[in-house]
Amino acid sequence: MFIFKRVLVVSGILVPKSTALPLRHFSAPSCLRSPKRNSPYSSVDSERYSSLVKSVMSTRVSSQTPETLSAEDEHMYGPVIKAQTPPRTEVRTPKTLHPFLNCEDAGEPEDAESGPPVRIGINRGQGRSSVPSVTRILQQTLSQEQIFYLERWKRRMIAELGEEGFREYSQNLFRQGKRFHSALEEILTSDPSGKDKSVSETAEYPPDIQGYMESVSHILRDVTAVRAIESTVKHETLNYLGVVDCVARYRGVLCVIDWKTSEKAKPFLSNTYDNPIQVAAYAGALNNDGNYKYQVESGLIVVAYKDGSPAHAHQLSPELMLDYWKTWLLRLEEFTEQRSIQASGASSENR
Template sequence: MKPFLTTCRLLRSLNRFSVKPSPLVSLSTSSYLCDQKKKSSYEAVDQAKYSRLVWSVLSRAPVQTLESLFEEDDVLYGPVGKRKAPGQEQRAGVPQNWFPIFNEERNMKPHTSVSSGPLKIPLQRNVIPSVTRILQQTMTPEQSFFLERWKQRMVLELGEDGFAEYTSNIFLQGKQFHEALESILSPQENLKGREEHLQCGYIKSVQHILKEISGVQALESAVKHEVLKYVGLMDCVAEYQGKLCLINWKTPEKTKLFIRNTYDNPLQVVAYMGAVNHDAHYSFQVQCGLIVVVYKDGSPAHPHFMDEELCSKYWAKWLLRLEEYAEKQKNQSIPKPV
């Protein structure tokens, strides 16, 4: 009996530490197992917030330059044709009829006394073309294309009447700015008027340039080149950092950091320089140019100085434009065959 009891106790103790068989692992691809898969980090992103961010970035139109417009049109319409416009072959070469921009018979320094006031010769309207007209009539096909494209965009946005009002306001702002500058640079300017002008954004923009200007010789004065047959109305002739310059004020809506961004403005400057140096109304000679890009919001203006060498290069280009204009006028005067 005792051995039997001992055996029972042994079996009972073994049963206490028994190991139950584990269930077989299932290889099922049930939805339960798929739910256990690790989530991607992208799934945790706020999709609504992300969509708004993408839209805000893509909806901001970049500031367009002439180069970016070319690239855009290449994508939309293909590259611009390589065919040259009439007269464009001459533009890349040397002027056929050379005339110097500088006058060897003129003195470098003016004799006019500043105290007597700057020269202001009125512009006489006649059959001789203006510098502005010549440049407009000889724009490259690319310049004409983008100018017309810009106009069409503005008309679509503002309407015909709105665009007319917009251009009228731009012209009026430029006129008022030039009048304010003329008043400030004239010796007769009173302190009260000077304080009123300082409230203008354009004048604030150009303040650091005005500190470098002295010895004003001419303001809003007409010039005429008797030999090359063109006229114009220049903005200013004065000393800038000690050098006598023909100064051109520009009030664009976009920033012009480099002189290449001013398009035909350097040609306008050298055209006036060449006329001043050979116009009998002026006793001095100008050898440098200055384009001052002024901003309505009061941001510091950008001065683009043109030394004698740079002026000579642009003068050659201006002579080519003159020849191109003369050729166009000649072709228009020839009667077409019936």
């Protein structure tokens, strides 16, 4: 029987100090080394396995070709529907490009901007109906898309207000527009030079246009040298007429100005629909009308708001005016063709 006085710990193994066994037989590497395990691939025929890998890797044709993948996708998800390329939009040009400006009447007298604004009324005598107005031409040559949206808006308003309510609503808009234009005419004719125009006293105007007048107050400060107010212009060669709201300088540039009212914001020129075409048609007629001894190359569309928020002023540069003039000539040609077809149909019925 042995008695151990002290115990020595070697690598987690309790070893009595008094034992006669040398410590080198209990070294940590020999105690912790696990027995060698045989690899499961050691018995594999490496030569045969290598030849198999080479055979697979050397195959040039995949089992799934693009054709089979396409057939599989079609079976799982249905046939592929290829999008059609949209047709190219043909750029139309007028058959006859009538000049926008009248070069023979480019000069003007030195005192052209002095004196009261010109106002030429419409001749309501016999034969007036044979000359169509700009508004009528534009209304009768609307695109199918424009007609669709106008009809949809009309149906919504009738559904909300009823037939009688919608008729009254339309009449009120017309009356408001007339009062608004009358108020502007009063301001612009009282001081054509534009040195003292103020719309601060909005209480002087009817309640239904006070907001509109407040809306355009900041625009009027930049309107000077008023030359024409509510004046008729006529293009003798193209046989159409219109009534311009105003011809004046806006920030120093002579413009045909068109005043519009709106209950919704129209911050972009595209929101004004056919109004730029209308302004270009008026300017083209004015430039070829002998009653006006000057030429106008620019335009301005002012959209006033009923709630009094600042009006938007969309200025048309000479380049834009020329583009809209070409569009106007196309609409005018379309209108003329419509009238020709209607006239030939009427004459055939009378035979």
